[in-house]
Amino acid sequence: MSGNPAARGYNKASVLDAVLSEAPLTRSRVIELTRLSQATVSRKVEELRLDGFVVEQGVDEMVGRGRRSTYLDVPGTAGHIVGIAFGAQTTCVLVTDLRGREITHAIVPSIEGGDIETTAEWLADLVAETSESAEGPLRQVVAAMPGRLRNGSAIHETPESRKIFLGSRFQKVLEDRVKAPVVLDSDASASLRGILKEDAHIGNAALFMLSSALNFASCTDHEITQGRTAAFGDLGVLYSGVGSETLDGLLSGKGLLRFARARGLELERVEALWSEPQEAPSLPEVVEAFTTAIVTAVTAVAVTLDPESVYFVGRLSPLAEEVLPEARRRLAQNLPSAPEIRVVPQVIGLSVARGAAYAGQALAQARLRESVLSAPFAN
Numbered sequence: 001m002s003g004n005p006a007a008r009g010y011n012k013a014s015v016l017d018a019v020l021s022e023a024p025l026t027r028s029r030v031i032e033l034t035r036l037s038q039a040t041v042s043r044k045v046e047e048l049r050l051d052g053f054v055v056e057q058g059v060d061e062m063v064g065r066g067r068r069s070t071y072l073d074v075p076g077t078a079g080h081i082v083g084i085a086f087g088a089q090t091t092c093v094l095v096t097d098l099r100g101r102e103i104t105h106a107i108v109p110s111i112e113g114g115d116i117e118t119t120a121e122w123l124a125d126l127v128a129e130t131s132e133s134a135e136g137p138l139r140q141v142v143a144a145m146p147g148r149l150r151n152g153s154a155i156h157e158t159p160e161s162r163k164i165f166l167g168s169r170f171q172k173v174l175e176d177r178v179k180a181p182v183v184l185d186s187d188a189s190a191s192l193r194g195i196l197k198e199d200a201h202i203g204n205a206a207l208f209m210l211s212s213a214l215n216f217a218s219c220t221d222h223e224i225t226q227g228r229t230a231a232f233g234d235l236g237v238l239y240s241g242v243g244s245e246t247l248d249g250l251l252s253g254k255g256l257l258r259f260a261r262a263r264g265l266e267l268e269r270v271e272a273l274w275s276e277p278q279e280a281p282s283l284p285e286v287v288e289a290f291t292t293a294i295v296t297a298v299t300a301v302a303v304t305l306d307p308e309s310v311y312f313v314g315r316l317s318p319l320a321e322e323v324l325p326e327a328r329r330r331l332a333q334n335l336p337s338a339p340e341i342r343v344v345p346q347v348i349g350l351s352v353a354r355g356a357a358y359a360g361q362a363l364a365q366a367r368l369r370e371s372v373l374s375a376p377f378a379n
Contacts, residue, residue: 011036013372015044019054020365023099024071045072053078053368074098076135081364082127082178083357084143085187085349086110088212091123092349093130098139098368100361106130107349116170124177138180139364142356144190146213181367185359187352188217189224191313194355195344196222206307206339208235208297210316214252218305225305238300240293250293253315260286274318290316291323295330302331302339310341313351317343 011034018033019025030041048054055075078098085092087110094105106129111122123143131138175182188209196202196219203222209215214236218225227233236248249255257270263282267273273286298310312320321343331338346352 009373009375011040012044012047013369015041016048016053016369016372017365019048019072019074020098020368024057024073026071030072076103079136079139079364080131080134081139081357081360082131082141082180083190083353083355083360084123084127084141085190085352085356086123086143086145087187087349087352088146090349091126092353093126094350094353094357095131095134096357096361097134098361098364100358103134104130105350105353116173120170120173120177123174127178138178139367140360141174141178141180141182142185142190142360142363143174143182144185144187144352144356146187146209146211147215181363183359183363185356186215186217187211188215190352190355190359191346192217192219192311192355193224193358194346194351195311196224197355197358202309204305204307205309205311206301206305207311207313208251209314210251210253210312210320211314212253214248214255216301218301218307220305235297235300238296240289241296242289242292245289245293247293247297250289251297251316256286256290256316259289270316271318274322287319287323290319291326291330294320294323294327295334298327298331298339298341299334302335307339310339312341312343313346315348317346 014034014036015030018030022029022033027038027041027045030036030045031038034041036044045054049056053074054072056070057073074097076097080103081096081098081100083094083096089110090107091110092105092107095103097103106126108126111119114122127141171182171184188207191209192205192207195205195207200222202219204218204220206218207216209217216233216235218233225232236246236252238247239245240247240250242250245259246255250259253270256273257267260267260270260273263280263285265273265278265280265282265286272278273283294312301307301310324341324343328338328341331341
């Protein structure tokens with residue numbers, strides 16, 4: 001074979017990118033996406049087929065006269081991705097193929113207590129059990145945690161039962177158990193990543209995860225914002241506008257439950273605020289405090305990050321949905337141009353795991369592309 005090896009590697013990587021992004025697709029669609037010639041696409045498809053990354057299946061009945069075009073797809077044997085939502089109450093493990101298509105998932109109660117080794121072993125066993133029906137190697141694991149992380153380490157207080165999960169040591173122990181690359185992410189970032197995947201038109205947005213702990217994520221130009229320092233995104237430390245309460249004290253499950261109990265509401269779980277009749281005269285005070293905290297949080301991101309949309313997800317979403325009309329009214333009075341605010345319906349655990357899997361998919365695909373570009377070519 002003649003020609004520039006670097007160009008051949010780039011062409012092969014371009015075809016692989018096209019297949020990974022839209023499979024199943026025809027050769028005609030690959031030509032359209034890559035702008036390569038038909039002959040070049042055919043050669044690169046054959047190379048990728050021999051590598052085990054492309055398989056031909058089905059027939060495109062719409063190609064008209066001449067040879068019918070087969071569809072190109074990514075075989076299951078090319079590998080799989082695992083996205084994990086590691087919550088304070090439940091853990092979800094989602095297994096997808098390299099295209100991001102779900103193979104299976106499992107949602108189980110989270111392990112309580114245990115050291116790093118015990119927790120990592122429990123999670124690795126859950127990954128192995130859930131992945132039994134998957135084919136090919138495990139290419140990437142992304143685990144979303146209830147807290148803010150930076151470079152795999154915790155940078156924010158999390159529920160006591162989850163502090164052990166956050167840190168580079170846990171990441172390395174889990175990698176040893178699953179025999180695959182592991183990345184730790186925050187549950188808020190994973191949730192927002194899932195929303196971005198569903199809507200390519202989202203540019204600048206912010207998301208509040210109202211769960212056991214308050215967590216925050218944002219995106220700029222459709223990309224998750226990381227921030228320059230560890231202080232970025234730590235909105236929970238800001239005062240809520242209600243006495244000396246912080247945003248975390250009113251917009252987290254743990255904090256709001258404490259606030260409600262201190263005002264005479266006898267609640268076992270915070271969900272009782274909206275799911276069970278409450279006769280305590282202090283209930284309006286609790287709801288008002290929560291509403292004020294929502295308005296304060298949105299105002300803070302509106303005047304600093306200028307998002308087009310602000311999303312609320314997580315355990316306290318039903319209460320957020322209830323107070324949004326009043327929150328929107330106040331924001332319209334306070335801000336010259338208020339962002340759109342809404343609650344995004346999500347399946348607890350699964351939606352976050354899906355966002356984590358999307359991140360794993362991107363990492364695995366980038367690694368495969370790099371391997372194609374760096375592979376030697378014979379003349």
